[in-house]
Amino acid sequence: MTTNVTDRLIPAWSAEQKRDFRKAPIVFAHRLAETGLFDDEALAALLDRYPAELYDINLFDYDDEGRASMRTGVRGRLPGEKVLEGIKDGRVWVQLRRVEQHYEGLAPVIHAAFREISREAPGFRPVQLNGQLILSAPQAKVPFHADAPGVCLFHMRGRKRIWIYPADEVHMPQTGMEDIMLKQQTEDLPYNRGMDAAAQVFDLTPGMAATWPLHAPHRIENQEGFNVSLSVDYQTWGTRITNGAHYANGIFRRKGIPVAAMDRTPMPARTALWAASLALKRAGLVEDKIANLDRSFELDGVKT
Ligand SMILES: [Fe+2]
Numbered sequence: 001m002t003t004n005v006t007d008r009l010i011p012a013w014s015a016e017q018k019r020d021f022r023k024a025p026i027v028f029a030h031r032l033a034e035t036g037l038f039d040d041e042a043l044a045a046l047l048d049r050y051p052a053e054l055y056d057i058n059l060f061d062y063d064d065e066g067r068a069s070m071r072t073g074v075r076g077r078l079p080g081e082k083v084l085e086g087i088k089d090g091r092v093w094v095q096l097r098r099v100e101q102h103y104e105g106l107a108p109v110i111h112a113a114f115r116e117i118s119r120e121a122p123g124f125r126p127v128q129l130n131g132q133l134i135l136s137a138p139q140a141k142v143p144f145h146a147d148a149p150g151v152c153l154f155h156m157r158g159r160k161r162i163w164i165y166p167a168d169e170v171h172m173p174q175t176g177m178e179d180i181m182l183k184q185q186t187e188d189l190p191y192n193r194g195m196d197a198a199a200q201v202f203d204l205t206p207g208m209a210a211t212w213p214l215h216a217p218h219r220i221e222n223q224e225g226f227n228v229s230l231s232v233d234y235q236t237w238g239t240r241i242t243n244g245a246h247y248a249n250g251i252f253r254r255k256g257i258p259v260a261a262m263d264r265t266p267m268p269a270r271t272a273l274w275a276a277s278l279a280l281k282r283a284g285l286v287e288d289k290i291a292n293l294d295r296s297f298e299l300d301g302v303k304t
Helices: 017-020 038-050 080-089 106-120 176-180 192-199 235-255 267-283
Strands: 026-029 055-062 068-074 090-095 128-136 141-147 148-164 201-206 208-211 218-235 295-300
Touching: 017 026, 026 038, 038 080, 080 090, 080 128, 080 218, 090 106, 106 148, 106 218, 176 218, 201 208, 208 267, 235 267
Parallel strands: 068 295
Antiparallel strands: 026 208, 055 068, 055 090, 090 128, 128 218, 141 218, 148 201, 148 208, 148 218
16 A cells, blocks of 8 residues: 555654653654555565665674674675565575665655654754665674664564664773774674663564664664664764764874863864864875775675
């Protein structure tokens, strides 16, 4: 069934959801799946036509501590239908990047959903949205990591559990975020099981969405079924300025210049650091170490 995007996609929030939005992890209801855009047939057709450069296939291997190693591959020559079968069978994880531009039917739905979130949370003004459609196996996991932008995770199919940790120095060291901004490391972070005591845990079923404070680390374990989720990164002026400040701090720290704790850096000072980051980025002082992550296999087995 196709739902007109002018219908309500995000039911009204409670006072607690409104209060906690971006200050603490929250879950909320959504109706994105009613568009039919996440059914098998629609997904298989999308996989067939999706631009190869925006199509990631990952395989994860885990040790006893839950630490992951990841192999990244490309689609090979498999038709979308077969890729879907591969995902349902194994520990394969497919990510289609920039769906807000390249999944025609979904783009207006994402924008409508965010307009409705802004209606529930007045003052929330995203200036940039970037969507990734994630298709994953019943037993797939996403390792402990933090994202540079803000994130809303809309869950559509299957069941997954998410652990969301405080964005404090213990779980998300400031130097780690500086390294992420300077692209000196991927978004994976040091993790041990002991950290779980501080996490808030949510079981996401179809029709639920989760969001959390900027830079809060999180990890995910699928619980059952073929999982389909839409992760939408957002930037507001506030997140851009904070991220720019981390970038500038990372450069200054490397030059031996003292850097203040971000949670004690008021917005005017962050804005000055962000302005400095624009010039520093133009100067290109730091080499991007993750631009060419090796793609080590193809799903149809041509290359291993
Ligand atoms: Fe994430």
